[in-house]
Amino acid sequence: GQNIDQPTEMTATEGAIVQINCTYQTSGFNGLFWYQQHAGEAPTFLSYNVLDGLEEKGRFSSFLSRSKGYSYLLLKELQMKDSASYLCAVRGHNYGQNFVFGPGTRLSVLP
Amino acid sequence: DADVTQTPRNRITKTGKRIMLECSQTKGHDRMYWYRQDPGLGLRLIYYSFDVKDINKGEISDGYSVSRQAQAKFSLSLESAIPNQTALYFCATSDPGTGVEQYFGPGTRLTVT
Numbered sequence: 774g775q776n777i778d779q780p781t782e783m784t785a786t787e788g789a790i791v792q793i794n795c796t797y798q799t800s801g802f803n804g805l806f807w808y809q810q811h812a813g814e815a816p817t818f819l820s821y822n823v824l825d826g827l828e829e830k831g832r833f834s835s836f837l838s839r840s841k842g843y844s845y846l847l848l849k850e851l852q853m854k855d856s857a858s859y860l861c862a863v864r865g866h867n868y869g870q871n872f873v874f875g876p877g878t879r880l881s882v883l884p
Numbered sequence: 885d886a887d888v889t890q891t892p893r894n895r896i897t898k899t900g901k902r903i904m905l906e907c908s909q910t911k912g913h914d915r916m917y918w919y920r921q922d923p924g925l926g927l928r929l930i931y932y933s934f935d936v937k938d939i940n941k942g943e944i945s946d947g948y949s950v951s952r953q954a955q956a957k958f959s960l961s962l963e964s965a966i967p968n969q970t971a972l973y974f975c976a977t978s979d980p981g982t983g984v985e986q987y988f989g990p991g992t993r994l995t996v997t
Binding site for chain 2: 777814875876877
């Protein structure tokens with residue numbers, strides 16, 4: 774079976790750091806992705822991990838532990854525009870290398 | 885101009901009606917996908933296509949059909965719409981030769997009454 778869990782909602786303050794966790798149990802693993810989705814808009818790609826460790830890209834970093842089925846997205850120096858949903862997705866090893874998406878975490882950044 | 889476009893952006897239809905959602909892309913990608921998004925459930929894959937002659941069912945294909953008219957066009961049809969098909973529908977494209985991510989269209993909000 775395929776299962777991806779994320780917290781439903783999180784709140785943080787402008788300028789702070791927030792960590793959004795994702796745990797997964799999937800039948801195959803070929804990479805973990807994080808997408809950002811503002812309300813009513815399309816998801817946009819943030820980061821990709823296929824090996825264990827931390828990937829840093831500006832204010833955003835993503836971490837992966839394949840043995841633990843765990844990832845997190847770290848957002849630093851939060852800005853109001855970071856208020857959005859953050860989607861964790863696992864790509865499989867099947868023919869289509871299809872993505873299984875988690876339910877998303879809605880982050881609210883307060884002034 | 886947007887690389888992945890979807891029409892219509894919003895649609896309200898009645899139970900039993902046939903409806904088609906269209907997706908076009910100018911990215912030159914071979915792979916195209918249709919997802920639906922429901923609150924609390926995340927994005928779920930309906931159908932995907934790797935080229936005009938390669939169409940595959942996703943996780944939730946029942947009640948839907950697709951047509952890949954050309955490399956750039958991928959349409960999703962609801963043959964007889966029902967209320968639980970009310971959702972936000974996204975088209976996406978990818979090209980493993982140039983990147984790992986999928987690129988999403990702006991979405992179609994469909995309401996079936």
